[in-house]
Amino acid sequence: MVKLALSAAAYLIANAVGLLLATALLSGFQIDPLSFIIVVVAFSIIQAVLGPLVTKMSLKHLPQLMGGVALVTVFIGLFVTDLLLEGMVIGGIANWLAATLLVWLGSLVATILIPVYVFKQLAEEKKKAA
Structure with a gap:
């Protein structure tokens, strides 16, 4: 149960990092600060549902797409989140493409680094306290 909660927290943090990266680097990409958490949660849920789909x-109809499933999932996730929530504005086509790459890259790096550094450090601190 704890492992599932930590995995979900890491997934949410990774998506938050990716969205913050896109917000910081793209002038037309904006997320309202008050709705940031809602955007991150909605985007994460949409991605979690769309990934396996x-x-x-792609396995059934277009096997060549398998290498880019994560990018396609991020693109569709951004599109659906933008449609559903007013707190996020992506901008033009260039922003859509750049945001897809930035959110994917930021999430990927955060997904690798968060469990290695953050959760490992928390586990070590818990062992020291016990």
């Missing part, structure tokens, strides 16, 4: 569809 896009993977299954």
